[in-house]
Amino acid sequence: MKEKKNTSILFIRVHWIYLSLFFLIFSISFFINFLDLKERLNSSIITATSEKVHTNFFLRLMSTEIGPLKSSIKEEEEPSISQVVFHTFINIWPEDIRTFLGREIPGFSTFNTEIAIAGLGTDLTTLPIESAPPLEMLLKEKEQAEKDQDQPKGTEEKGASPIPKTGKDVAYIYHSHSWEAFLPLLPGKKTANEAVSLNESKNIIAVGKKLKEELMKRGIGANHSTSNVTEELKKKNWNYNYSYALSRETVKEVMAQNSSINYLIDIHRDSQPKKLTTTMINGKPFARLFFIVGKENINYERNLALAKELNKKLEEKYPGISRGVFIKTKDDGNGVYNQDLSSQSMLLEFGGVENNNTELDHSIEAFAEIFSEYYWDAEEVSGNEG
Incomplete structure (x- = not known):
């Protein structure tokens, strides 16, 4: 008992x-x-x-x-x-075993990245690689870069743009890492860490400019930032780790001034070699792209759904163009990527350090085509078509 x-x-x-x-x-x-x-x-x-x-x-x-x-x-x-x-x-x-080694081996935390959708050849051995910018190199390059630039620094491209069917800007294209560049456009540079530039015609800003043009051709109003993130960080005495905090300020300011902007597109490029970032589709070379979705914000589920839907449509029309959809937390990245500011946010990476203009242009045009189809379909469903 x-x-x-x-x-x-x-x-x-x-x-x-x-x-x-x-x-x-x-x-x-x-x-x-x-x-x-x-x-x-x-x-x-x-x-x-x-x-x-x-x-x-x-x-x-x-x-x-x-x-x-x-x-x-x-x-x-x-x-x-x-x-x-x-x-x-x-x-x-x-x-x-990754939980034992993730914090002990430099770079091993990259393997915490979750693969939501794996593109052709995508696995834990071919995950995206982000290289830290050598800011000193960029600052030394400033004088020569400004001489070579095709456009005035930090300004929007001039010239007549087609009037968008939307009648307003609905997408904002920006670059949290504007220094990311491409080796084929940088004579004498050979390594991924050297693929940096302040020249807007040689770095990732050129990709954003091209994407804006392609969206405008398809009737979608877009605003594009050409801000020199390297210089802005220097002014604030901030290091590379504050690049998303810096771009966040810009995004919030633009959204406050233009309430019609719903789509936020942060464009980067990967540091993987050409064999992983390039593919042939119908006889044409394409720089492969992929999506990064931050898991540490309230819009995670909706942004993930958007990335998956666009990825699906891209693969249906251009098989092999995408390396997939990746999810990152604070363990292996920023984790937010300003995607809490809109439920229609995306971090989109075009190609890698070894891709050239032809390959990049083909992919930009493909994405603009798919995105415009997605956008107009969504507008038709919601009854907001202009």
């Missing part, structure tokens, strides 16, 4: 522990989100933990209040409370 009583007491204590833990987590989540803090409980660590914790753990928590749930609990091995707490705070999972 005494043994039975002790068992009952132990049973009651365990259930009270489950219940207390549940309310503790709920209370912390409620207050953090209620206070509208910038950092909410959407950490990739918490998400990863909840995904790996056995279902029975949550069922047991809820069954303390909802009796019928006990019948749903399968008698299988499940982690203890101590294991769950350990995994959450240490972020190490014995079955995944």
Whole structure:
């Protein structure tokens, strides 16, 4: 009788522990989100933990209040409370070797990138590579770059543009890393880390300019930033890590001045070699592109859906043009990429360091074609077609 009583007491204590833990987590989540803090409980660590914790753990928590749930609990091995707490705070999972090495080996955290949709040849060995900009090199190059520039620095391209069918700008094209350039346009440069330039005709700004032109031809109004991010960072005494904070200021300012802008397109280029970033489609060379979606913001699901839909349409018409859709958290990138500012945001990477203008132009035209079809279809469905 005494043994039975002790068992009952132990049973009651365990259930009270489950219940207390549940309310503790709920209370912390409620207050953090209620206070509208910038950092909410959407950490990739918490998400990863909840995904790996056995279902029975949550069922047991809820069954303390909802009796019928006990019948749903399968008698299988499940982690203890101590294991769950350990995994959450240490972020190490014995079955995944990457969790042991991710913070110890430089660059290994790249493998935390989630592949939402894998393009042809895409796997953990061909993930995108982002190279840090050698700011000193860029600043030394400034004088020569300004002499070579085809357009005045930091201004919009001049000349008559077609009047968009939209009657207003609905897309904003910008570059958080405006220094990213292409080796074929930089004589004497041979390595990925050297593929940087302040010259707007040789860096990623040229891709944005071309995309704006192609969208305008298809009746879609677009605003394009040619801001020299390197110089702006220098003015604020900010380093490379603040590049998204800088572009965020610009995006918010433009959106405040132009409420019709819904689509945000941050354009980059990858650092992978040509064999991974180039493909032939119908006898024409294309610089392959891909989408990056930040997971650490409230618009994650909708932005992911947008990227998947555009990726699907691109692959249907231009098989092999996309390397896929990638999801990044703060463990392996910025995690937000200003995508919290609009539920129609995308970070789009065109080609890599070894792609040339012909390959890039073909891909820009293809994307503009697919995006315009998507845009006008969406407008027709919503009844807003101009």
